[in-house]
Amino acid sequence: xxxxxxxxxxxxxxxxxxxxxxxxxxxxxxxxxxxxxxxxxxxxxxxxx
Numbered sequence: 001x002x003x004x005x006x007x008x009x010x011x012x013x014x015x016x017x018x019x020x021x022x023x024x025x026x027x028x029x030x031x032x033x034x035x036x037x038x039x040x041x042x043x044x045x046x047x048x049x
Contacts, residue, residue, distance in 0.1 A: 012020055 012023055015023070
């Protein structure tokens with residue numbers, strides 16, 4: 001586990017539950033956005049095929 005991961009986990013553990021929920025929601029948002037952007041990058045290639 002990287003130092004950053006460990007630090008993030010410790011910070012999240014020490015945060016109040018409402019903050020933990022917000023961090024979780026934001027993480028899910030970021031991961032979803034990244035997945036969508038990855039698919040959108042392939043769209044022009046699929047349209048030319």
